[in-house]
Structures are given as C-alpha cells and as structure tokens.
Amino acid sequence: MKNLKTLAALLVVCLVTACAGPSKSTVDDGAAGAGQGGASSAGMGDGSMGQGGAMGGGGSGALGGPGASQENRIIYFEFDRFDIKPEYNAILQAHARYLSSNPSARVRLEGHADERGSREYNIGLGEKRAQSVRNVLLLQGGVSDQIATVSFGEERPAVIGSDDEAWSLNRRVEIVYGQ
Amino acid sequence: MTMRYIATPLAAALVLALTLVLTLANPARAELQIEITQGVDTALPIAVVPFGWQGSGAAPPLDAAAIVAADLARSGRFAPLDRKDMLQKPTTGADVKFDDWRRQGSEVLVIGRVLQPGPDQYEIQFQVFDVLRGEQLLGYRQPATAADFRRSAHRVADLIYEKLTGVRGVFSTRIAYVTVVRAPGQAQGQVKSSYRLVIADADGENPRVMVESPEPIMSPAWSPDGRQIAYVSFESRRSEIYVQDLRSGSRKRVSARPGVNGAPAWSPDGRKLAVSLSRQDGNLDIYTLDLNTQVLTRLTSGPAIDTEPAWSVDGSQIYFTSDAAGGPQVYRVAADGGRAQRVTFEGSYNARPRVAPDGKQLAVVHNDRGNYRIATVDLARSTTQVLSSGRLDESPSFAPNGEMLIYATREGARGVLATVSANGRIKQRISALEGDVREPAWSPFPPN
Numbered sequence: 001m002k003n004l005k006t007l008a009a010l011l012v013v014c015l016v017t018a019c020a021g022p023s024k025s026t027v028d029d030g031a032a033g034a035g036q037g038g039a040s041s042a043g044m045g046d047g048s049m050g051q052g053g054a055m056g057g058g059g060s061g062a063l064g065g066p067g068a069s070q071e072n073r074i075i076y077f078e079f080d081r082f083d084i085k086p087e088y089n090a091i092l093q094a095h096a097r098y099l100s101s102n103p104s105a106r107v108r109l110e111g112h113a114d115e116r117g118s119r120e121y122n123i124g125l126g127e128k129r130a131q132s133v134r135n136v137l138l139l140q141g142g143v144s145d146q147i148a149t150v151s152f153g154e155e156r157p158a159v160i161g162s163d164d165e166a167w168s169l170n171r172r173v174e175i176v177y178g179q
Numbered sequence: 180m181t182m183r184y185i186a187t188p189l190a191a192a193l194v195l196a197l198t199l200v201l202t203l204a205n206p207a208r209a210e211l212q213i214e215i216t217q218g219v220d221t222a223l224p225i226a227v228v229p230f231g232w233q234g235s236g237a238a239p240p241l242d243a244a245a246i247v248a249a250d251l252a253r254s255g256r257f258a259p260l261d262r263k264d265m266l267q268k269p270t271t272g273a274d275v276k277f278d279d280w281r282r283q284g285s286e287v288l289v290i291g292r293v294l295q296p297g298p299d300q301y302e303i304q305f306q307v308f309d310v311l312r313g314e315q316l317l318g319y320r321q322p323a324t325a326a327d328f329r330r331s332a333h334r335v336a337d338l339i340y341e342k343l344t345g346v347r348g349v350f351s352t353r354i355a356y357v358t359v360v361r362a363p364g365q366a367q368g369q370v371k372s373s374y375r376l377v378i379a380d381a382d383g384e385n386p387r388v389m390v391e392s393p394e395p396i397m398s399p400a401w402s403p404d405g406r407q408i409a410y411v412s413f414e415s416r417r418s419e420i421y422v423q424d425l426r427s428g429s430r431k432r433v434s435a436r437p438g439v440n441g442a443p444a445w446s447p448d449g450r451k452l453a454v455s456l457s458r459q460d461g462n463l464d465i466y467t468l469d470l471n472t473q474v475l476t477r478l479t480s481g482p483a484i485d486t487e488p489a490w491s492v493d494g495s496q497i498y499f500t501s502d503a504a505g506g507p508q509v510y511r512v513a514a515d516g517g518r519a520q521r522v523t524f525e526g527s528y529n530a531r532p533r534v535a536p537d538g539k540q541l542a543v544v545h546n547d548r549g550n551y552r553i554a555t556v557d558l559a560r561s562t563t564q565v566l567s568s569g570r571l572d573e574s575p576s577f578a579p580n581g582e583m584l585i586y587a588t589r590e591g592a593r594g595v596l597a598t599v600s601a602n603g604r605i606k607q608r609i610s611a612l613e614g615d616v617r618e619p620a621w622s623p624f625p626p627n
Binding site: 080115116117118119120121123124125127128130131134149150151152153155156160161162 | 395397398413416417418438439441442455457461462463484485486487500502506507528530531544546551570571573574589592618
C-alpha cells in the first residue's frame with residue numbers, strides 16, 4: 001500500500017514535470033509497471049491496444065490500470081466543455097475493465113481547467129470533467145466506491161504558459177491509482 | 180520529528196493544521212509595490228507639510244505626513260507638492276503664509292503636529308486649509324499608539340479625502356490576497372509550490388501570512404465586520420472551507436463535504452456563508468450554511484455548474500454564476516430559495532459577480548473579444564462597461580466606498596494585482612517582490 005502511494009506521488013510529479021516541454025517523457029512508465037508488481041499491468045488492453053488514435057508516441061505500457069503509460073492516464077477536453085471525445089473510449093474501457101477485475105483497486109480522478117476565466121467556475125469545470133470520466137468508468141464496470149473525484153480547477157496546471165498549446169494540455173482529467 | 184508521537188492520522192492532520200496556522204506569527208517581508216499607471220489630469224494640487232513633533236525622544240514612530248501624502252497621491256485624485264519645493268513648513272495655523280502657497284499653486288494645505296500625552300500614547304492633530312480663501316476646512320485630533328501609528332495616519336488621510344471629495348476614504352482598509360511561489364523541488368524537474376493567504380494594509384504595507392500550504396489556497400472572503408476570513412484550502416488534497424479569526428489566527432473547518440467545497444461568501448449579517456457544493460452527485464449548486472446551527476439550505480439544483488455566490492447589499496438575494504444557458508452567465512435567486520433569474524445577457528462569458536456597495540452594479544469577469552476583462556454591469560439598465568484592458572483579468576473586488584475595484588491581472592507571465600476606478604479613469608498596478616499574486620479581496624471599512 002505504501003508503495004502504491006509513493007508510486008502515485010511519483011506519477012503526479014512525473015505528469016507535472018514531464019509536460020513542461022512539448023515532448024512528453026515516458027521515463028517513469030517503466031518504474032510504474034515494476035512498482036505495481038506486474039500482476040495488474042499485464043494482460044490489460046492487449047486487445048484494444050491498436051485501436052484508439054490517442055495513444056501515439058510509443059506508449060509501451062498497458063492501456064488501463066495503474067500500469068498504463070502516462071498518455072493513457074490523461075483525458076483532455078475542449079474549452080469550457082466536459083464531454084469526452086470518442087478517441088478516449090478505448091482507454092477508459094481498459095481502465096474500467098481493470099477496476100472491475102480488481103475490486104480492491106482505487107482510482108482518483110483529478111479534474112483540471114485552463115487558466116482562462118474565473119477560478120471557482122473553473123473548479124466547477126474540473127469537477128464536471130472528473131464526473132464525466134467517472135460516469136464512463138461506472139457504465140463500463142467500475143464500482144462507485146472505487147472511484148473518487150477531485151477538482152483543482154486552474155490551480156495546478158500541468159504546463160505553465162498562456163497559449164493554446166499550454167491551455168489544451170491543462171484542460172484534463174488525470175487518472176491516479178492508489179489509496 | 181514531532182510526528183513520531185502522533186497516534187492517528189486525525190491527530191496528524193490536527194498538528195498539520197496548527198503548523199499551518201502558526202505561521203500567522205511571521206510578518207512577511209514580501210511587500211507589494213504600488214504604482215499609478217493612469218491618473219486624472221485634474222488631480223488637485225495639495226501640500227502636506229511635515230508634521231511637528233511635541234513628544235519626548237527624537238522623533239515620532241513614523242512620518243505621518245509622508246504617509247498621508249502618499250495615500251492621497253496613490254488615489255490618483257491629488258498631486259501633493261514635493262517637500263523640497265515648500266517655501267515654509269508651518270506646524271500651526273498662525274504660521275501659515277497663504278500667499279506663499281497660492282504662489283506655488285497649491286489649492287489645499289495640510290499641516291499638523293504629533294503630541295505624546297503618555298508613554299505609548301500619541302495624538303495626531305491636523306488642519307486642512309482652503310488656500311485660495313485662506314479658510315480652515317477641517318481640524319481634527321486622531322489618537323494613536325506606536326503599534327497602530329501607521330493605521331492612524333491612514334485614518335487622517337481618510338478624513339482629508341472625505342472632506343475634499345465627499346466620499347469616505349479607504350486608506351485604512353486592508354487587502355487579502357493569495358501568493359504562489361514556485362521553486363525547484365529536490366528531485367530534478369520537480370516543482371515545489373508554496374501558497375500563502377496574506378493580509379496587508381491597502382498600501383501594501385504590513386503584510387501578514389495567515390496560512391501557508393504546499394497545496395492551493397483560494398477564494399478569500401472577508402466577514403462583514405472585518406474580523407474573520409473564509410477561504411478554500413486544498414491542504415488535505417481536496418477542497419475544504421475554513422473560517423479564520425484574524426486576530427487570534429485560530430480557525431475552524433466549516434465545510435468538508437464530499438466533492439467540491441467552494442466559493443464562500445458571507446451574508447451581510449455575518450451569520451451565513453453562501454457556498455458552492457457538489458456533494459455526492461457531483462453537481463455544483465448554491466447553498467447557504469448557517470454558521471451557528473450548521474443548517475445547510477439548498478438554493479439551486481439541476482445539472483448546471485452553479486457557483487461564485489455573492490449576496491445583495493440587503494441580504495435578500497444571491498447573485499451567482501451558472502452555465503445553465505451553455506456558457507457562464509450571472510443569475511439571481513432569493514436567499515431563502517425560489518426560482519433563479521438570469522441577470523447578464525451581454526457577451527458569451529460573465530462570471531464571478533461582486534455587488535457594488537451601493538447595490539446598483541455588479542463587477543464580473545467578462546469575455547471581451549476573446550480577452551477576459553473586468554466589467555461592471557448596471558443592474559437597472561442592464562448595460563456593461565469594460566474597465567480593464569488585460570488578456571486574463573479576474574477576481575474583481577470593490578473597495579468598500581465603491582470608488583475603486585481591485586483585480587488580478589498579468590504582467591508578462593507573472594500574476595499581479597491592479598486597481599481601476601469605477602469610472603475606469605484611474606489605474607494602478609500592484610506587484611509582489613516575488614512570485615504570483617492573485618485573488619485580491621478588499622476588506623470592509625474598519626470599525627470607527
């Protein structure tokens with residue numbers, strides 16, 4: 001359990017820092033898989049691996065579950081929207097499958113917004129985004145107790161910057177396993 | 180580490196909470212710097228002569244006249260004469276040579292004396308003269324102690340401002356704001372953030388850190404009596420609402436329900452907080468929370484994001500942001516419940532309403548051709564006036580006299596504060612010495 005927490009913390013750090021430049025690092029993905037102990041990260045997603053266009057760029061891990069590579073643990077959104085784009089269906093399906101076959105697994109959906117507009121409204125947007133992801137996971141086999149949500153609004157940007165690229169990387173839900 | 184002795188996570192959380200609060204004792208050094216970026220060309224020429232000193236010791240605790248002159252200059256409505264250009268420096272009315280001041284173009288003259296009736300007792304006596312007529316407009320004695328000497332000097336400026344403009348001054352009010360300093364963490368590429376809730380005098384002096392946390396702090400809101408502040412803290416990795424007493428620093432967690440706990444706003448009688456909660460269903464709605472009875476009353480429902488409540492001046496209505504019509508717009512609902520009515524119609528984005536002290540206008544964050552700017556909405560005529568000119572302006576807050584608004588803006592990539600007069604004519608920029616500043620909240624008037 002302690003390992004899991006450390007792992008989750010590491011992943012968050014990795015997310016925040018790896019996104020600081022245009023190229024995303026996958027350095028921690030290997031460690032993530034190892035820390036989890038193989039059992040969970042294996043076997044996931046093989047079937048759907050090739051489908052979603054979302055996971056370009058050498059995602060070597062599983063699609064769903066704690067072993068999923070970084071790009072398979074972040075769902076991005078359009079401005080002032082919280083509906084989930086179809087390209088994320090495969091990823092979310094894989095996470096839902098992981099949750100349903102690992103009843104003790106817990107996931108925390110962290111919703112975020114870009115910096116534009118007012119801060120508390122952006123907390124609302126982040127929460128709506130996390131709820132959208134939660135609803136998909138529930139529909140596809142996750143159980144309510146397994147899925148917590150939190151919204152950080154625009155308070156914890158993945159990327160510091162005030163251009164379209166930074167904004168698009170900040171409008172996101174991060175899927176964090178642990179706890 | 181003291182953590183060793185902690186038996187339960189709850190106790191650990193309590194100790195953490197205490198550590199957070201105890202930073203109250205540290206006055207911060209990071210002062211704000213204020214500069215006028217746009218003034219009026221009709222600023223009134225005024226001369227504030229250095230005050231005389233009639234106490235024991237070499238000098239009074241502070242140069243009261245300098246504080247008064249700086250306050251008046253900062254308002255943008257007065258142009259104080261430089262001390263070195265003064266032909267005489269009278270400290271009593273009998274010594275004033277009005278002809279000298281007329282020749283220099285000063286229309287108003289302020290003179291004064293600081294007396295010391297007791298060991299830690301001071302009295303600032305001052306007089307305000309109409310130079311053209313050679314008449315006294317105001318004479319007043321303002322008591323002070325060494326500890327509140329600066330505040331007392333601001334009071335003097337408030338009184339002068341009110342005499343000359345007809346509007347109560349706000350120099351002795353305070354500003355709450357949030358600062359964020361990001362520093363490299365221990366691991367390479369890691370970023371460590373430090374969030375602080377700070378309260379400073381309206382001129383940026385005397386900043387005091389009320390809370391410090393590695394997790395976000397948001398949405399400071401003053402109680403109507405200016406003695407407490409409500410805010411949102413993520414210190415337990417989720418949003419929770421706290422109420423903190425400013426004098427003692429002690430605080431209470433008033434809402435930590437599942438989901439979002441956000442946007443606290445005090446009712447005018449100080450008994451309730453309006454808040455935005457998402458609770459179990461994940462749906463943000465407006466509630467009121469009675470601070471004595473803990474009774475929670477739901478005011479809105481439905482799938483829309485309802486947040487950022489603000490009470491009307493008489494406490495009967497609550498304005499709030501809702502995306503019920505697609506994008507965010509301002510709505511109004513009776514404070515005891517009922518049907519919500521839409522208030523803003525101009526533009527695609529109007530959010531985070533704040534009610535002007537006279538109740539006639541709202542300040543909002545308004546999308547102005549792709550830029551997020553501060554605007555006021557006239558409630559009777561439903562007209563919108565854009566006041567700021569930034570790209571990412573937010574968090575407007577009215578001064579308690581309604582003459583100015585303070586808001587958050589950007590200077591390059593940095594978060595800074597700015598003020599603008601309600602008529603848009605006078606502007607100031609306020610920046611911290613380090614890090615980002617955001618979410619300013621102007622205090623109410625201090626008690627008389």
